[in-house]
Amino acid sequence: MSGQNDDHWFKYYRYDPSLAAAILFTIFFLITTLLHTYQLIRTKTWIVIPLIVGGFFEYFGYIGRAISSTQTPNWTLGPFVIQAVLLLVAPALFAATVYMELGRIILLVDGEHHSIIRKKWLTKTFVAGDVLSFLMQSSGASIMAGKTVTAVRNGQHIVIGGLVIQILFFGFFVIVALVFNLRINKAPTARSASHNVPWKKHIQALYYASALIMLRSVFRVIEYAQGNAGYIISHEVFLYIFDSVLMLGLMILLNIVHPSEIYALIRGGKVSRGGLKLYTLSQPSLAYS
Incomplete structure (x- = not known):
């Protein structure tokens, strides 16, 4: 590989990016993100930031891909870097919200004694790993834009390291959630046993969200491990199946099973159900009948 011409070996894309697909997911992500923004403003559920x-x-990121599709085959660096970096690191931000919601669920059901990590350290531990993963992935993707064989190789290794850290922390997070779930099912607290506290619905949503992020991260590790000329990175359809659709599904899932219900049960306030329906809870849990 070192004997190959650098510019010949490295290509921004190994296919002609689809303008239609990029526009479609630009619209989809804008809609769900604006809905989340509306829900945040109305419910003040800060963990969804x-x-x-x-x-x-x-x-x-998909705007960057749309711009690149109009430049085929003479792609420029700017749109390529925008889509490469932003689409790569966005799930780390999704993970941060998932981590923080588990802490609120534990608080809601008075279940800290069932958690293998104290609530004080729960969010800090996982968000710290998330930040490290975010920084490694973003810096690695930026380094790859250097186009030389050395830059691309180094960038790939850093990105893979960041993704592996994300997978390890997320795997540990799922273990923590499962252990907590099993323990509290075996020895319920008064609040967890109450029909007025629908915590199980929210922890199940976290499992689904975690599975989506985990599957997507494993896909990305395989993609980067194959290199710039690998089979996966040479076929655009894999990006949309194993990244775009999965992350869009996660955002829609949390539109519907919104963390504001946990917030409202803890401190009162507004809750979003089914995406747009808003209700006001004046008292924790007692407001449910």
Whole structure:
């Protein structure tokens, strides 16, 4: 590989990016992100801020792909870097919201004694790993834009390292959630046993969200491990199946099973159900009948 011409070996894209697909997902991510923004403003559920930022990353990332599609085959660096970096790191921001919601669920059901990590350290531990993963992925993707064989190789290794860290932390997070779930099912607290506290619905949503992020991260590891001329990165359809659709599904899932219900049960306030329906809870849990 070192004997190959650098410019010949590295290409921004190994296919002609689809303008239709890029526009479609630009619209989809804009809609769900604006809905999340509306839900945030109405319910003041601050833990969804990273999710919203990640949604806008996806939106601008697909705008970058749309611009690139109009430049085929003479792609420029700017749109390529925008889509490569933003689409790569957005799920790390989604993960931050998922991590923080578990802490609120544990608080809601008075279940800290069932968690293998104290609530004080739960969010800090996983968000710290998430930040490290975010920084490694973003810096690695930026380094790859250097186009030389050395830059691309180094960037790929850093991105893979960041993705592996994300997978490890997410795997540990799922273990923590499952252990908590099993323990509280075996020895319920008064609040977890109450029919007025629908915490199971929210922890199930976190499992689904975690599965989507995990599957997408494993896909990305395989993609980067194959290199710039690999089979996966040479076929655009894989990006849309194993990244775009999965991350869009996660955002829509959290539009519907919105974390505001947990917030409202803890401190009162407004809750979003089914995406747009808003209700006001004046008292924690007692407001449900």
